[in-house]
Amino acid sequence: xxxxxxxxxxxxxxxxxxxxxxxxxxxxxxxxxxxxxxxxxxxxxxxxxxxxxxxxxxxxxxxxxxxxxxxxxxxxxxxxxxxxxxxxxxxxxxxxxxxxxxxxxxxxxxxxxxxxxxxxxxxxxxxxxxxxxxxxxxxxxxxxxxxxxxxxxxxxxxxxxxxxxxxxxxxxxxxxxxxxxxxxxxxxxxxxxxxxxxxxxxxxxxxxxxxxxxxxxxxxxxxxxxxxxxxxxxxxxxxxxxxxxxxxxxxxxxxxxxxxxxxxxxxxxxxxxxxxxxxxxxxxxxxxxxxxxxxxxxxxxxxxxxxxxxxxxxxxxxxxxxxxxxxxxxxxxxxxxxxxxxxxxxxxxxxxxxxxxxxxxxxxxxxxxxxxxxxxxxxxxxxxxxxxxxxxxxxxxxxxxxxxxxxxxxxxxxxxxxxxx
Amino acid sequence: xxxxxxxxxxxxxxxxxxxxxxxxxxxxxxxxxxxxxxxxxxxxxxxxxxxxxxxxxxxxxxxxxxxxxxxxxxxxxxxxxxxxxxxxxxxxxxxxxxxxxxxxxxxxxxxxxxxxxxxxxxxxxxxxxxxxxxxxxxxxxxxxxxxxxxxxxxxxxxxxxxxxxxxxxxxxxxxxxxxxxxxxxxxxxxxxxxxxxxxxxxxxxxxxxxxxxxxxxxxxxxxxxxxxxxxxxxxxxxxxxxxxxxxxxxxxxxxxxxxxxxxxxxxxxxxxxxxxxxxxxxxxxxxxxxxxxxxxxxxxxxxxxxxxxxxxxxxxxxxx
Numbered sequence: 001x002x003x004x005x006x007x008x009x010x011x012x013x014x015x016x017x018x019x020x021x022x023x024x025x026x027x028x029x030x031x032x033x034x035x036x037x038x039x040x041x042x043x044x045x046x047x048x049x050x051x052x053x054x055x056x057x058x059x060x061x062x063x064x065x066x067x068x069x070x071x072x073x074x075x076x077x078x079x080x081x082x083x084x085x086x087x088x089x090x091x092x093x094x095x096x097x098x099x100x101x102x103x104x105x106x107x108x109x110x111x112x113x114x115x116x117x118x119x120x121x122x123x124x125x126x127x128x129x130x131x132x133x134x135x136x137x138x139x140x141x142x143x144x145x146x147x148x149x150x151x152x153x154x155x156x157x158x159x160x161x162x163x164x165x166x167x168x169x170x171x172x173x174x175x176x177x178x179x180x181x182x183x184x185x186x187x188x189x190x191x192x193x194x195x196x197x198x199x200x201x202x203x204x205x206x207x208x209x210x211x212x213x214x215x216x217x218x219x220x221x222x223x224x225x226x227x228x229x230x231x232x233x234x235x236x237x238x239x240x241x242x243x244x245x246x247x248x249x250x251x252x253x254x255x256x257x258x259x260x261x262x263x264x265x266x267x268x269x270x271x272x273x274x275x276x277x278x279x280x281x282x283x284x285x286x287x288x289x290x291x292x293x294x295x296x297x298x299x300x301x302x303x304x305x306x307x308x309x310x311x312x313x314x315x316x317x318x319x320x321x322x323x324x325x326x327x328x329x330x331x332x333x334x335x336x337x338x339x340x341x342x343x344x345x346x347x348x349x350x351x352x353x354x355x356x357x358x359x360x361x362x363x364x365x366x367x368x369x370x371x372x373x374x375x376x377x378x379x380x381x382x383x384x385x386x387x388x389x390x391x392x393x394x395x396x397x398x399x400x401x402x403x404x405x406x407x408x409x410x411x412x413x414x415x416x417x418x419x420x421x
Numbered sequence: 422x423x424x425x426x427x428x429x430x431x432x433x434x435x436x437x438x439x440x441x442x443x444x445x446x447x448x449x450x451x452x453x454x455x456x457x458x459x460x461x462x463x464x465x466x467x468x469x470x471x472x473x474x475x476x477x478x479x480x481x482x483x484x485x486x487x488x489x490x491x492x493x494x495x496x497x498x499x500x501x502x503x504x505x506x507x508x509x510x511x512x513x514x515x516x517x518x519x520x521x522x523x524x525x526x527x528x529x530x531x532x533x534x535x536x537x538x539x540x541x542x543x544x545x546x547x548x549x550x551x552x553x554x555x556x557x558x559x560x561x562x563x564x565x566x567x568x569x570x571x572x573x574x575x576x577x578x579x580x581x582x583x584x585x586x587x588x589x590x591x592x593x594x595x596x597x598x599x600x601x602x603x604x605x606x607x608x609x610x611x612x613x614x615x616x617x618x619x620x621x622x623x624x625x626x627x628x629x630x631x632x633x634x635x636x637x638x639x640x641x642x643x644x645x646x647x648x649x650x651x652x653x654x655x656x657x658x659x660x661x662x663x664x665x666x667x668x669x670x671x672x673x674x675x676x677x678x679x680x681x682x683x684x685x686x687x688x689x690x691x692x693x694x695x696x697x698x699x700x701x702x703x704x705x706x707x708x709x710x711x712x713x714x715x716x717x718x719x720x721x722x723x724x725x726x727x728x729x730x731x732x733x734x735x736x737x738x739x740x741x
Contacts, residue, residue, distance in 0.1 A: 088709050106494070253597040396514075403689070
């Protein structure tokens, strides 16, 4: 009898609770009032970011000598999980780092719009779009992130090709690959798609060589036609490249970071879609291949009417939590984190192509010079415009396309539905 | 059996008190005080444990269940009824994760048989049995992340295992990149990494086995399979049941680390388990309420499996 009463009470309690309230706290909780700002990121523990953080701290200390700044570096693979817990609790750092695109757009409810605080930085910094939602900027860009196609000039030379004149058409490009493979045994592409990231890079790197400029702009503006022939061509090419044996073997069980980059760096593959900042970028490749052997190209023309361009966006940036007690103070710290001095130090040590395009990159070698030159005509990357949910689905479907368990049409149908929901 | 013998201590104490001499007042007061302490003592002693369970287990569990009836994103905090559950059971990825749970249950006998067989050989003192005993236990002290990293290297497409297969003329297998193979690969590695503990349990079970039975079987000319089937298995029935239960719990709750390191749920979501799904939804998709719904379903699955195990053990106990 007692047991029955207990269970009745427990069930009644559960029903009374059901559906009432969320876990998001409403009370602000931060340290800013006590003269301390806490920053969460995944960069400040890197040796290559030490000078950058010191310069930003020094700049902020000049403006606000009584305020302490504490950087808490989180592991990147746990970062958004930890941040999600902090957001749900309504407690956490005052300033936090974000990747541009879906990762910040999915979380703008927890952030303060920064437009009124960063007006003076708008013209100096590039890459804002990746941190904008509904016309408001939620973070200031620190780096620019893009997806150039890197190639190994040394392999071109060994195969008797001119590394200074890579092919500009798809047929020419694959013909060059065949020549290099015959001469050196290197595959055409180093593929790492274990986490489903390979397709994102592929879509953005070759998209401008397939979509018309109008289709490209529509895609970025959110008017995506997943049934169009050109969009289908992107995913068909993803499959064909693998079916023709142009990828390094075992792509679905190879991590992009850092196994696929390792394949490229060791000369086992001719091309790879890499990054501009963070890792897998020109500076990493310079160290392994030598600066003179690292080539950069835009997508070859794959369908008539396409105008290839460098795909890039704001890479990482700092935003301000809505629970911080003094948003103006926290925004000032974000401004210190994007000064020219600090960003120049970040470029020098980490090789990041920073958001401040006045930072000189002429000492970095031909690859970074080519990338920076392409920034003027570059366009936002196609995958960055997608939501996290569609990106995750695209990653899984890309693996299934490669192993043949899902057709290109079937994948596009699912992606279209996900993108519209 | 007389009923009185099975009365609880407190009841016996009360009955004895009634039979006591009525005029011994001070003594009665003292005994009465002790009696109420005796009644309260068990409650006081279990109170901290109950409090910890209620505050840190049951209450968060209720909060989690409650949270699963709310929305994410634009509907954050709003009551959404069973929407999350409806979406969950319409998601092929989650259904695939539940199917993988069924695979784990089906593969369970293998996970129990391997340490059982190896323990049998050690018990029967095969040459080098002392060496094997420590070697077999060694993986149990490694963290899943280290085990996963080691096997990532061994099972890479251009790794040493495929190299060996190539030497004997067999084509390479994409152990972690082929959706038909990957789940079995991860389960195989999990079994390798955890069978040492089950082996120890089996060896302790062997310690209770009467050696005279083995000697008798050998004297009667029983072969090794006959000894295993007619002497060892019946003698270790309770141990085998225990290993079944603990291995099943381990497979359902402890494979996150391996999955995270070895396949990231891929390829194509073929190695998702409910735990991994919950983590992705909460951490990567920023959908905590939806993840709470998935957690609740996982909890119910564990509850059903747990109750089935308890029932199984209770029935076995009665048979003994």
